[in-house]
Amino acid sequence: MKKIQVRDLDLFYGEVQALKKINLDVEENSVLALIGPSGCGKSTFIRTLNRMNDLIEGVKIKGTVLLDGQDIYKEVDVIELRKKVGMVFQKPNPFPMTVYDNVAYGPRIHGIKDKKKLNEIVEMSLVAAALWDEVKDRLHKSALGLSGGQQQRLCIARTLAIEPEVILMDEPTSALDPISTMKIEELIDELKNKYTIIIVTHNMQQAGRVSDYTAFFLNGELIESGPTDRVFYNPKDKRTEDYITGRFG
Numbered sequence: 403m404k405k406i407q408v409r410d411l412d413l414f415y416g417e418v419q420a421l422k423k424i425n426l427d428v429e430e431n432s433v434l435a436l437i438g439p440s441g442c443g444k445s446t447f448i449r450t451l452n453r454m455n456d457l458i459e460g461v462k463i464k465g466t467v468l469l470d471g472q473d474i475y476k477e478v479d480v481i482e483l484r485k486k487v488g489m490v491f492q493k494p495n496p497f498p499m500t501v502y503d504n505v506a507y508g509p510r511i512h513g514i515k516d517k518k519k520l521n522e523i524v525e526m527s528l529v530a531a532a533l534w535d536e537v538k539d540r541l542h543k544s545a546l547g548l549s550g551g552q553q554q555r556l557c558i559a560r561t562l563a564i565e566p567e568v569i570l571m572d573e574p575t576s577a578l579d580p581i582s583t584m585k586i587e588e589l590i591d592e593l594k595n596k597y598t599i600i601i602v603t604h605n606m607q608q609a610g611r612v613s614d615y616t617a618f619f620l621n622g623e624l625i626e627s628g629p630t631d632r633v634f635y636n637p638k639d640k641r642t643e644d645y646i647t648g649r650f651g
């Protein structure tokens with residue numbers, strides 16, 4: 403099933419066109435990797451999927467983005483949209499509060515006050531983010547005392563706590579060491595059973611390891627997309643081949 407359908411999407415920062423006629427479908431319960439050289443529009447594209455670009459002045463967007471068949475720019479409330487489409491950023495950005503409060507933050511904002519219910523959500527989210535065993539004895543200590551890799555998994559737990567359907571990840575491991583990176587990659591593999599995941603990565607090996615589908619961007623255009631094995635081993639476009647084999651970028 404198609405979870406997201408993007409049709410003829412253009413995005414302008416003032417006069418500069420950063421996305422050009424993007425057409426792309428995202429399958430439910432799959433991992434899509436967005437690859438391409440610096441400045442080609444990957445982050446801009448991922449941000450159009452939960453309307454994060456709305457916050458930037460001078461941005462103009464044309465075309466449609468459908469989530470479960472609904473136009474997110476016309477038919478969906480932004481608060482509802484952000485609940486359905488969670489985001490994890492490049493640098494782990496836990497709030498300066500306890501581990502527990504970080505995870506409980508979203509559910510509390512959405513009106514959950516019951517202590518027992520919150521305890522349940524916090525534990526479930528930390529288990530799902532493969533962090534529970536490492537933090538269960540320090541739930542009420544500051545999240546800033548965790549390692550970078552633990553902080554990133556905490557940010558994933560914080561995202562899971564609001565029960566999203568889609569998770570956007572913008573280079574989630576680029577600030578992490580190899581072992582933390584491996585843990586996040588294993589986690590992505592687990593999470594795709596339940597969620598639809600879109601990940602921006604500069605790391606070809608990572609795209610190859612974690613994704614089912616790959617989309618290659620260049621200068622604001624989507625050059626090609628398809629099953630990762632096909633795009634990697636049998637690219638249709640010469641530019642995709644050149645990028646994947648490291649000839650530029």
Ligand SMILES: Nc1ncnc2c1ncn2[C@@H]1O[C@H](COP(=O)(O)OP(=O)(O)OP(=O)(O)O)[C@@H](O)[C@H]1O
Binds near residue numbers: 415420438446447
């Ligand atoms: N807030 C902004 N205002 C104006 N131009 C922007 C803004 N954000 C990005 N751009 C421009 O849009 C283009 C695409 O940038 P974007 O960050 O989406 O690329 P990217 O592929 O994610 O790059 P990287 O891999 O380096 O993160 C670039 O030319 C960039 O300079």
